[in-house]
Amino acid sequence: MTIRASLARLADMFAYPLRHSHYVELVNPLWTTHALMARVVNVREETADSRTLTLRPGAGWRSHRPGQFVRLGVPIGGQRHTRTYSISSAPDREDGCITVTVKAVPAGRVSERLVRQVRVGEYLPLGEPQGDFVLPESMPVHPLFITGGSGITPIMSMLRNYVQEYEVVPDTVHLHYAPRERDVIFGGELDTLASTQRHYQLFRHYTQDGGARFSAGQLEAACPDWREREVWACGPASLLAAVEAHWQAAGLSHLLHVERFHAPVAANTDQATAGRVLFAGSATEAQSDGVSNLLRIAEDAGLNPKHGCRMGICHGCDTKLVSGCVRDLRNGALIAEPGDTVQVCVCSAVGDVELAL
């Protein structure tokens, strides 16, 4: 153990049951080691509905690989909502900051808050960089990028990394789709790259201004050697489906890397919906009628979960929602955010549900 780590352990003994880092937090939230935070140091409008946030990550941040994403916590009404965003900056910037570029999703409370309300100086909880949508460590000879809308963000990190690290973008073809010209995120920067980098070919398509969606002919015209290129594609589900189908038909799926955006979909129903309940921690599956409480369902499935009052008072049966949606039987409230606490004794499943239990 290093001296530093030993000292930290000793300091934690003094701070018990907290950790010394909880006291350090009083001075500067970015110096903590118990939880990673980021300070918003700049906000920049990209288009009418997207914005780039420059974040200064706290101690404990390790640099990302271009193309990776982070989990970002966004407090709304005091409650933390966590979403993942691709990092749009190159790794190891001189100022130590990263950027994420967020597009406001219609009726998306979290993206709306990030695009319209987040102010410089706010602290947001940040996760470690994650994901394997990355370029190989050794530079590939010629990538093909296919992006749609805010799917540009991980690719932007890759392009910026080329410029920052090598000053040269290798032989690259980039097909980018956006509804209209004014919706293109990083439009100016992409144009500059296209005009200054000899080997970077950019093809922009505006699907609402008469441009066509992704098609075989379009690909053939822009990139005749597409069969030999490794592909990184990121964008809306419809674009990715078309791209995947095309490469699969060509038997070249192994060349295709895809990054999807997941938006949790809340069930919007007042009716009881039967479904399957997966108790992930005990690898047990059961059927739910959408009415019975989940504690009962677990017990009927032969499990013996920890519990107490069976009336929602003691929180002895709390577990975490992995996916799906449950209803609080006391007031009908729906709980659909992965990671949320579920009191199984007073909650029923709404459709298919996975619990950590």
Add this chain to the structure above:
Amino acid sequence: MPIPSHLTPADIAAFGSEVEAIRNEVMASRGERDARYVRRLLKVHRCLEIGGRLGIYASLALLPQWGHALAGWAFFWPVMVLGVLTLGAAKILENMEIGHNILHAQWDWLRDPEIQSGRWEWDHVCPSDQWKHAHNVKHHTWTNVLGKDADVAGYGLLRLFSGQRWKPFNLGNPLWALLLAVFFEWGIAIQELELGRVIQGRMKWSALRPMWLRTRAKILRQARKDYLLFPLLAGPFFFYVAGANAVANIVRNLWTYLIIFCGHFPMDVHVFTKAEVENETRAHWYVRQLLGSCNIKGGKLFHIMSGNLSHQIEHHLFPDMPSNRYGEVAPRVSALCAQYRLPYNTGSLTRQFGTTLLRIVRMSFPGYSPLLDGPPPKRAPRARSTGDTATPA
């Protein structure tokens, strides 16, 4: 004392749904303001903790032996006392308004992994998961049910209600109560171990071992901090700091004891037999929580320093509601009680603790006390009262 007979089952159901409506309304309105409150609270606690400990060390620089202008007992003591009281206040805040309430899952909705009931460990010798079982599961579900709720049975040590059988051991009630007050933290840690059952031979030591090991680990960590590491920092003044920390812990013990005993033991509070709570509905449960809890009147600071357990009634009706909301809910609950002609037991600290002390003394002697426990039931509480003089005193 049973549930008041003037209420029909329909009345009780209506009362229950009105209580539920208050809960739903407040829970739906949780937001930014509450999040700010708890975050500020955590900051204040951490600052008080640092301030208190610094105060204790600062007082050492004022010991007469240093011979400088300010050295002398006249300067040492005020600074030392201030440091100890600040540290005590930090521990009170941590145990009550912060720890107790986080462990009730009042702040889980924030989704902040740092303030979750499942992860929080508090500055107390009882491991938080064991305490949650004794408190959230047993005490909050079975509030004031004799034979079920260990708290109401005087933590297994005291006789507090006429419905409890008198034993000669209870003659020591005032002494046991005083000892429990001074070592309250330890009493709570030991309570969950159910040593009584081992001593009576109803449980084996070996069955206790896993829990004891967890408790021991917690005790060692707590003691290492207060009675080894911080005192060592003071070098030759080791015992000054260890003593100061011990006093701060005892200050916390006395205060928590004072507040907690006022929650369920003042005059006119109700207790229940197991038979009375059989097949209880959720609405009945609300009525029982109301009848079994007592509030203490006081100012804003008093409520915060008592972990809002001065709003014991609201806390027992809504154990997972953020505690900063109890104050605004209290007038609505008491209005509801007036409407249904249910008692709402509230009073000054003097009234509530005074009658609690009276209870401790009175119950050290056998017999039924109509003053404290109301008119005796027509039929003596079954089975439990066999050794008791069930006739009115």
